[in-house]
Amino acid sequence: MLMNNSELTLNKQNKIGNIKRIINFIQRVIRNIRNISLIFFYTSKVIFTKQVLSIFIVTIIYYVIQISQSIYLASQIFYAIQFYTGIITITLSMGLITGEKERNTFSFFLSSVHYPNQIIFIKLGTAMVWVLSLIVIQAYLYYIFFPDFSPLTMIIFSTINMSVIGITTLIISTFTKNTFIAGFISAVIFFIHFKLLPQIGPINIFMYYFNDEKKTYLPSLVIIENRIIVIIVIIALYDYLIRRIRKMEIT
Amino acid sequence: MKLIIKDLNKIYQNGKIALKNINLEIGESVFGLIGPNGAGKTTLMSILTLLLEPTSGLIYFNDADLFHHPEETRQIIGYLPQEYDFYPNLKAYEFLHYIASLYGIPKIKRIGLVDDLLHKVDLYDVRKRYIKTFSGGMKQRLGIAQALINDSKILILDEPTSGLDPEERVKFRNALFEIAQNRILILSTHIIKDVEFACSDMAIIDEGEIRYKGPPTDFIAYAIGKTFEFEIEPVELDEIHKIFCIVSCIEKNSNIIVRIVADSKPTISANTVEPSLEDSYIYFQNFVVRKNADE
Numbered sequence: 001m002l003m004n005n006s007e008l009t010l011n012k013q014n015k016i017g018n019i020k021r022i023i024n025f026i027q028r029v030i031r032n033i034r035n036i037s038l039i040f041f042y043t044s045k046v047i048f049t050k051q052v053l054s055i056f057i058v059t060i061i062y063y064v065i066q067i068s069q070s071i072y073l074a075s076q077i078f079y080a081i082q083f084y085t086g087i088i089t090i091t092l093s094m095g096l097i098t099g100e101k102e103r104n105t106f107s108f109f110l111s112s113v114h115y116p117n118q119i120i121f122i123k124l125g126t127a128m129v130w131v132l133s134l135i136v137i138q139a140y141l142y143y144i145f146f147p148d149f150s151p152l153t154m155i156i157f158s159t160i161n162m163s164v165i166g167i168t169t170l171i172i173s174t175f176t177k178n179t180f181i182a183g184f185i186s187a188v189i190f191f192i193h194f195k196l197l198p199q200i201g202p203i204n205i206f207m208y209y210f211n212d213e214k215k216t217y218l219p220s221l222v223i224i225e226n227r228i229i230v231i232i233v234i235i236a237l238y239d240y241l242i243r244r245i246r247k248m249e250i251t
Numbered sequence: 252m253k254l255i256i257k258d259l260n261k262i263y264q265n266g267k268i269a270l271k272n273i274n275l276e277i278g279e280s281v282f283g284l285i286g287p288n289g290a291g292k293t294t295l296m297s298i299l300t301l302l303l304e305p306t307s308g309l310i311y312f313n314d315a316d317l318f319h320h321p322e323e324t325r326q327i328i329g330y331l332p333q334e335y336d337f338y339p340n341l342k343a344y345e346f347l348h349y350i351a352s353l354y355g356i357p358k359i360k361r362i363g364l365v366d367d368l369l370h371k372v373d374l375y376d377v378r379k380r381y382i383k384t385f386s387g388g389m390k391q392r393l394g395i396a397q398a399l400i401n402d403s404k405i406l407i408l409d410e411p412t413s414g415l416d417p418e419e420r421v422k423f424r425n426a427l428f429e430i431a432q433n434r435i436l437i438l439s440t441h442i443i444k445d446v447e448f449a450c451s452d453m454a455i456i457d458e459g460e461i462r463y464k465g466p467p468t469d470f471i472a473y474a475i476g477k478t479f480e481f482e483i484e485p486v487e488l489d490e491i492h493k494i495f496c497i498v499s500c501i502e503k504n505s506n507i508i509v510r511i512v513a514d515s516k517p518t519i520s521a522n523t524v525e526p527s528l529e530d531s532y533i534y535f536q537n538f539v540v541r542k543n544a545d546e
Contacts, residue, residue, distance in 0.1 A: 035352050042349040046338045104335040107302050108397070122353070 043126040046099075047092055055091045059084060077145070081138045081154075082161065086190050088134060089162045092127040093169040094183035101177045110245075117242045124166055131162050160230050165190055167237040174244045252279045252313060254299075254405060254435050259308030261294055261459075269294040271459045273308065281431045283446030283453035283467070284439040285532065291459040292439040293333060296409045299437070300330040312405065326354075329403030331394040333410040333439075339383035343374055343393055346382060350397045368396040372426060388419025392426060399430065406436045412445050424449045447528035455535065462540055467528050474512055474526035474534040481521035482506050496537045498530050514538060 048056075063084040100106035109119055135158040139151035168189060173182035259273040269291050286292050297303035299310065301321055310317045317324045337346055347365040356364065369375040372392040377385075385393065391411050398406055408427075412420045420442075427449050430436065438450060446453050447467055455463040455470075463470060478498070483491055485507055491497065495511040502508075510524070511517060512534040526534075 031357050034358060035355060038348065038352045042341065042345060042352070045341060045345070046349075049340065103337065104332055105337060107297065107300070107332045108330050108335065110302055 039122055040126050040129065043122055044130070047095070047123075047127060047130075049095070049099075052091055052095065056088065059087050059091070077142060078154075081135075081142065082158065085131060085134055085138070085158055085162055086165050087187070089127070089131050089165045090169050090183055090186045090190060092130060093124065093166045094173060094186060095179040096123040096127060097170060097173040098177060098179040098182045102179065117245070120170065120238075120241060120245065124170060128159075128163065128166060131166070132159055135159060135162065160234065163234050164230065164237065165193075167234060167241055171237065171241050171244060174241070252404060252433075252435060253277070253311075255309075255311040257309045257311070259295075259298065259310065260306045261291075261298065261303070262306045269459050270298075270305070273456075273459075273461055275454060275461065275464060277435055277437065278452065279433065279435055280451040281427055281436045281438055281449050283450035284437060284456060285441065285443060285446055285453060286439075286456035287441060287536075290456045292441075292456055293409055294459075295456070296330070296407050296437070296439055299405070299407055300328055301325065326401055327404040329398030329401065329406045331391075331398045331406075331408045331411055334414070335390075335394065337382045337390060337393065337397075339381065342379050342381055343385070344369065344378040346393065347396055347400060350400050354401045356400070364400065368399055371399070371429070372396045373422070386419065388415050388423060391415065391419075391423055395426065395430060404434050406430065406434055407439070408437065409439045410441070411438065412440065412442055420445070443527075443529040443532050455532070457536070457540065463535065470535070471526055471528055471531045473539065474531040476523060477512050477514060477534050477538075478510070478524050478526040478530045479513060479517055479521040480508055480510050480524050481518055482508055496533060498533050512537070 063080065066080050097106065100109055132155075135155055136151075139154040139158070142154060143149055143151040165186070169182065169186040172185050172189075173179070176182050176185075254275075254277040256273055256275040256277075259270055260268075261270040262268050273295065284292055284295070294303065298305050299317075301317065301324055304318075312324070312327065315323075338349075341349065344365055347368060348361060351361045351365060366375065369378050372395050374389060374392055374396065377389065382390065382393065394411070395406075395408070398408070412423055415423060424445060427436065427438070438445065440446060450467060453463075453465070453467050453470065454461050482503070483506065485505075488500070488507060488509075491509055491511075495509075495513055495517055498510045498512060500507050500509050510530070512526075512530055516523070
């Protein structure tokens, strides 16, 4: 059926309207990306204090020595990666809240954001981006030495583990005003967690995957189930953290 | 523009009563909130900035309940906490850009806004310096700039001049006047001089209760005819301390000029002097409040 002139004009206007909406949407996305990048850049600048940088460097040196001197097996390197990344995660996240409390800027920070959980997203998100970058680098280095191994599995496993450590550190830091106390308690919990890791039921299933004698490196259903349990733990911890932040009385 | 606080109460979890039935109406100007340490000023400020929930009571801004619209409230409130230390490893302009980006202000608007604010608080020339190199007064002015970044209609400053040297305090007070145009500025302080020189309206808070509300000029009237000055010898000072409510002592030659507040003339040689807000505050706290409590 042929369209008359007014229908053609209407159609054309609709198309122009749609294009405009798409352009507006793209512009909004670009603006948000720019804004998030800026927040990420400045939050990183705030996080990387001299103390954090020194711990970072000392840990890297320790890590390199460990790897080069005494580790030959896949599981040992895997453990070293977990340990090193765990320490870095604690270092980066221990001051996210206590640092603000020490500077007495937590209250103004909370009043600068629309929702209290925004501050957690911003700060923990920034720390986790750095942690994730380290995990990715390590996973691919690991892949060079052990080509049968999937770097993606290591990335997913480590990211989930480090999220638990990061959120736990943040929860601890809501109870104290001192960054190093928060870091110390988190490190103790992490160490216990690290030592017990292979012995805890559902986690043990995953550890089996890194057994050197095991030749099949494909993720099985039990491994996926285990990760789902850990993800549920992360969500529960995150929810508790947000409720803690909301409940925190400043004075 | 009006901020109305109605029957506000705050009882902490440990049972401490921080605020008792606070009722205030604050208009567009610099409003001074005076009170001794622990009077409840910071609690009231924290409630106004939604950092703390009141036990009961309501707060309205232009007829809108602040607690029912927390997101909108955070958009209109700027807050400068008491004794803070901004990120030392950021430069002044970086810090303001950071806060602006947290508020979601787009780049085009942000650049002009940050420059304007830096000019307003007289920090433009030092914008590229690290915050750790700033003096106390410069940090306070930077704090004001951050509180203004979202063009807040209500600006809350908690003890902003404590720790500043006299010159910085004067500079800061002068900046307040310009900043207070077209907004409600609440200045919480225990430094009476700040209220005397910067505020057109004030309230006195003590033990969580509002003891006085009105203009500073009216408040001064409490101590008219009740403020005296007389000369004593240094050896008499201890005795005078025990008897009178001393506001200040100034050494003159080998003697001391004592300024006191009292209901009646203390000695024949004492001169009645014009009271300041500080004299009135001392008189009010020591005579009026005590008298009311006795009744």
